[in-house]
Amino acid sequence: MTATTTGVGPARTGPARSGVPAGLRRLAPRPALLAASTAAVAVALVPLVYLGVRTAEAGADRIAAELWTSRVGLLALRSLALAAVVTAACVLIGVGAAWLVTRTDLPGRRLFAVLAALPLAVPTYIAAFAWVSTVDRLEGFWPAALVLTLCSYPYVFLPVAAALHGADPAQEEVSRSLGRGGWRTFTDVTLRQIRPATAAGALLVALYVLSDFGAVSILRADTFTRAIFIAFDLGFDRTGALVLSCVLVALTVLLLGGETLTRRRGARYARLGGARRPPLRLRLGAARWPALAALVGVAALALGVPAVSLARRLAAGVSRPGALTEVLAAAGNSLTFSLAGAALTMLLALPLGLLTARAPGPLATALDRLAYLAHALPGVVIGLSLIFFGITVAYPLYQTRWLLALAYATLFLPLAVGAVAGAAGQAPPGLEEVARSLGRGPWTVLRTVTLPLTLPGIGAGAALVFLTGMKELPATLLLRPTGTDTLATELWTNTAVGAYAAAAPYAALLVAISAVPTWLLVARSGLLEKEDRR
Amino acid sequence: MPVPARRSTATLLAAGLLSVGLVACGSGESEDADPGKPGDKILTIYSGRNEQLVKPLLDRFSQQSGITVRTRYATTAQLAAQLVEEGDRSPADAFFAQDAGALGAVSKRKMFAALPADAVQKVPQTYRSRGGEWVGVSARSRVLAYNADVVPAAELPTSVFELTDPKWKGRIGVAPTNASFQAFVTAIKVQHGEARAKEFLAGLAANEPQIRENNVKIVEDVNAGAIPVGLVNHYYIGEVAKEQGSTPEALKAKLHFFPGGDTGALVNVAGVGVLKRSAQDPDTRAFVDFLLNPESQRYFAEQTFEYPVVAGVTGPAGVPPLADLDSPDIDLNDLDTLDATIALIKDSGLVP
Numbered sequence: 071m072t073a074t075t076t077g078v079g080p081a082r083t084g085p086a087r088s089g090v091p092a093g094l095r096r097l098a099p100r101p102a103l104l105a106a107s108t109a110a111v112a113v114a115l116v117p118l119v120y121l122g123v124r125t126a127e128a129g130a131d132r133i134a135a136e137l138w139t140s141r142v143g144l145l146a147l148r149s150l151a152l153a154a155v156v157t158a159a160c161v162l163i164g165v166g167a168a169w170l171v172t173r174t175d176l177p178g179r180r181l182f183a184v185l186a187a188l189p190l191a192v193p194t195y196i197a198a199f200a201w202v203s204t205v206d207r208l209e210g211f212w213p214a215a216l217v218l219t220l221c222s223y224p225y226v227f228l229p230v231a232a233a234l235h236g237a238d239p240a241q242e243e244v245s246r247s248l249g250r251g252g253w254r255t256f257t258d259v260t261l262r263q264i265r266p267a268t269a270a271g272a273l274l275v276a277l278y279v280l281s282d283f284g285a286v287s288i289l290r291a292d293t294f295t296r297a298i299f300i301a302f303d304l305g306f307d308r309t310g311a312l313v314l315s316c317v318l319v320a321l322t323v324l325l326l327g328g329e330t331l332t333r334r335r336g337a338r339y340a341r342l343g344g345a346r347r348p349p350l351r352l353r354l355g356a357a358r359w360p361a362l363a364a365l366v367g368v369a370a371l372a373l374g375v376p377a378v379s380l381a382r383r384l385a386a387g388v389s390r391p392g393a394l395t396e397v398l399a400a401a402g403n404s405l406t407f408s409l410a411g412a413a414l415t416m417l418l419a420l421p422l423g424l425l426t427a428r429a430p431g432p433l434a435t436a437l438d439r440l441a442y443l444a445h446a447l448p449g450v451v452i453g454l455s456l457i458f459f460g461i462t463v464a465y466p467l468y469q470t471r472w473l474l475a476l477a478y479a480t481l482f483l484p485l486a487v488g489a490v491a492g493a494a495g496q497a498p499p500g501l502e503e504v505a506r507s508l509g510r511g512p513w514t515v516l517r518t519v520t521l522p523l524t525l526p527g528i529g530a531g532a533a534l535v536f537l538t539g540m541k542e543l544p545a546t547l548l549l550r551p552t553g554t555d556t557l558a559t560e561l562w563t564n565t566a567v568g569a570y571a572a573a574a575p576y577a578a579l580l581v582a583i584s585a586v587p588t589w590l591l592v593a594r595s596g597l598l599e600k601e602d603r604r
Numbered sequence: 605m606p607v608p609a610r611r612s613t614a615t616l617l618a619a620g621l622l623s624v625g626l627v628a629c630g631s632g633e634s635e636d637a638d639p640g641k642p643g644d645k646i647l648t649i650y651s652g653r654n655e656q657l658v659k660p661l662l663d664r665f666s667q668q669s670g671i672t673v674r675t676r677y678a679t680t681a682q683l684a685a686q687l688v689e690e691g692d693r694s695p696a697d698a699f700f701a702q703d704a705g706a707l708g709a710v711s712k713r714k715m716f717a718a719l720p721a722d723a724v725q726k727v728p729q730t731y732r733s734r735g736g737e738w739v740g741v742s743a744r745s746r747v748l749a750y751n752a753d754v755v756p757a758a759e760l761p762t763s764v765f766e767l768t769d770p771k772w773k774g775r776i777g778v779a780p781t782n783a784s785f786q787a788f789v790t791a792i793k794v795q796h797g798e799a800r801a802k803e804f805l806a807g808l809a810a811n812e813p814q815i816r817e818n819n820v821k822i823v824e825d826v827n828a829g830a831i832p833v834g835l836v837n838h839y840y841i842g843e844v845a846k847e848q849g850s851t852p853e854a855l856k857a858k859l860h861f862f863p864g865g866d867t868g869a870l871v872n873v874a875g876v877g878v879l880k881r882s883a884q885d886p887d888t889r890a891f892v893d894f895l896l897n898p899e900s901q902r903y904f905a906e907q908t909f910e911y912p913v914v915a916g917v918t919g920p921a922g923v924p925p926l927a928d929l930d931s932p933d934i935d936l937n938d939l940d941t942l943d944a945t946i947a948l949i950k951d952s953g954l955v956p
Contacts, residue, residue, distance in 0.1 A: 292956030388849030
């Protein structure tokens with residue numbers, strides 16, 4: 071086994087697509103995968119159908135009046151600027167931290183690998199709230215950029231660390247032997263090797279920033295998502311909110327287009343076989359202290375500030391959460407809803423991920439890109455669109471956990487597809503070829519060879535969807551079964567009336583439970599392997 | 605091919621996670637959106653009022669009536685949007701909303717049934733809809749919260765319009781996305797005309813107010829001295845005091861009720877409307893009656909620090925009685941021109 075992938079983002083270190091597709095295509099039951107993938111994408115596009123229908127109802131004049139204002143232009147600029155700043159910062163921190171824990175002799179690097187991934191378990195609304203209560207008068211673009219960076223850089227760190235960990239050291243060695251220095255080898259070879267992983271992570275960060283409401287509403291950064299939420303709050307202005315959402319979809323298309331272009335230009339690097347060898351670790355020497363300080367600093371800002379703030383709120387207030395049974399019930403609901411969401415999302419993601427990895431082509435790429443379209447929509451729009459869907463199409467599902475699971479699936483499908491495609495792409499197609507040549511049919515190969523090889527990717531994808539679902543609030547509020555609370559909704563209920571002390575335990579439990587799948591993702595990247603086991 | 609232990613662990617965990625998920629999902633309880641039948645002793649309530657504030661009351665209703673209450677909590681605005689989206693197929697029997705504006709928005713869609721006249725007549729006409737589609741169940745006054753250490757009582761403005769004076773620059777807390785702020789702006793329009801409302805918002809925006817997400821944050825910051833004054837509803841001081849384990853009187857934040865019928869002292873209500881489908885349901889009738897009975901009205905006064913709307917029930921401690929408030933002469937039914945208000949607030953630059 072040579073490959074390691076991560077759950078975050080489509081890993082694109084698999085075999086070069088242009089070279090092998092004819093051979094690959096025979097390996098999978100392509101028509102069936104295509105049909106199932108199309109169905110999955112259709113589900114993911116339900117919110118867009120709703121957007122189209124409801125926006126069109128408003129009439130061209132109303133849409134034009136909402137659309138052609140300097141406000142919309144300003145919001146678009148600000149949202150894109152925020153996405154750009156946060157993405158750049160996340161790439162810097164994510165790649166830097168990943169390099170430090172995988173390629174240097176930094177002391178305690180396995181601990182830091184976990185610490186660097188852990189902010190994924192902290193919802194932005196908790197982090198933003200902690201920062202606001204810690205620093206007076208914190209508001210606007212830059213504080214929001216700070217909080218969003220601290221919460222989302224693991225989207226870059228995880229795939230890049232996995233790529234660095236799994237990359238073939240031979241290329242670097244060749245570069246060095248040909249006379250390139252350490253720094254030039256890093257920029258010319260190493261950075262190129264991890265470029266697909268970096269781009270995939272960066273895309274997720276950028277889309278997340280567009281969809282986030284927690285940080286931007288608490289820190290009052292004027293972005294599309296905040297404007298959309300405010301439009302609903304301000305006199306229930308559905309049309310205004312939906313027109314803004316359409317612009318958000320357009321921005322998503324823009325980002326996806328940009329990412330697809332860089333993807334085409336980027337060459338791919340795959341380990342061509344042979345035993346796994348650990349890369350050389352750079353001796354940091356005295357540089358280890360600033361490196362340590364940087365990692366400790368990031369962890370203190372991303373994890374320490376929320377932890378201290380929660381503890382202070384708990385100590386300062388006299389409100390307490392409900393009975394233990396209430397807390398446990400909320401935790402149980404969070405678990406079952408997120409698990410249902412993860413299961414459904416994986417079911418939809420599996421064919422699409424396998425199609426992307428085993429039967430690539432323009433059609434597979436198009437389906438994969440379409441799955442991203444709803445990803446940047448704010449939860450409240452997804453929630454309303456599924457209310458519409460539930461009421462008009464699937465009434466028996468309305469206000470059941472299944473419709474909520476469907477909401478998670480439409481929101482988080484790209485996370486899962488990326489994980490599956492990454493794992494399938496790195497599993498050697500040779501095994502499937504052998505099975506085919508021995509006379510097994512495509513379905514049997516899929517069942518007995520491909521799926522078992524992809525299982526780790528399925529696990530990573532499920533972990534990621536599960537933990538993102540745990541943190542989701544706006545769609546959960548609108549779609550949960552009547553009378554059920556989750557950790558996130560309890561947190562919202564309590565903070566809304568200023569009962570922060572009562573809210574703190576829910577927040578702590580939410581982060582603690584989310585930390586489990588996060589740890590799983592780190593373990594999956596191979597970062598926790600002991601040196602002597604390599 | 606040797607399989608590293610780590611990988612097989614991950615595989616097992618993945619399989620486990622999936623199967624647990626499937627099992628968890630299979631064990632479906634009776635969770636669905638079944639709207640039920642009239643008199644089935646089950647009531648679905650959409651509550652825009654916070655669970656912390658009203659759950660004890662709803663629990664008491666269940667105990668006394670034997671009616672099972674299924675409550676959906678979310679923000680009033682979101683629930684209004686949800687109800688409108690659901691239309692005729694809404695599983696809700698009643699909408700318990702945080703403000704009259706949201707009730708008006710749902711009522712405009714003709715989704716509410718007229719409430720029985722004898723039930724709502726306990727409430728003064730100002731606090732219920734003209735057509736009887738919704739009724740207020742508790743009242744709140746707009747106030748200026750101020751920090752007594754920072755702003756001496758003598759310096760307090762006698763009218764909310766004085767807050768556009770440059771001496772308040774950077775010193776006012778405002779929550780422009782809050783429905784009660786919007787109702788207040790609409791009230792300015794009703795009382796003084798649109799031009800005056802526009803002028804006030806422009807002056808307020810020019811004074812660089814401290815924008816907060818909600819009223820609780822404003823009262824907290826006023827209490828801490830971070831903001832000298834803030835435009836809020838009167839009862840938030842009760843919530844902040846409760847979290848600090850103290851009483852409203854002990855807080856640094858004090859309440860200033862604008863005198864002389866000033867728009868800044870607008871009295872608004874939280875109220876309830878019954879969905880058309882449940883018009884004949886005795887359970888919803890029982891619920892509306894319950895909210896207006898003296899015991900529930902006392903609950904609002906004592907637990908949520910709001911004013912009862914039914915005569916004969918004592919108001920909350922520490923604030924002047926509702927009857928003594930010099931509130932502006934405004935019928936809440938006239939506050940339904942929300943669209944124009946929103947346009948004004950958007951144009952003012954107070955929100956993105």
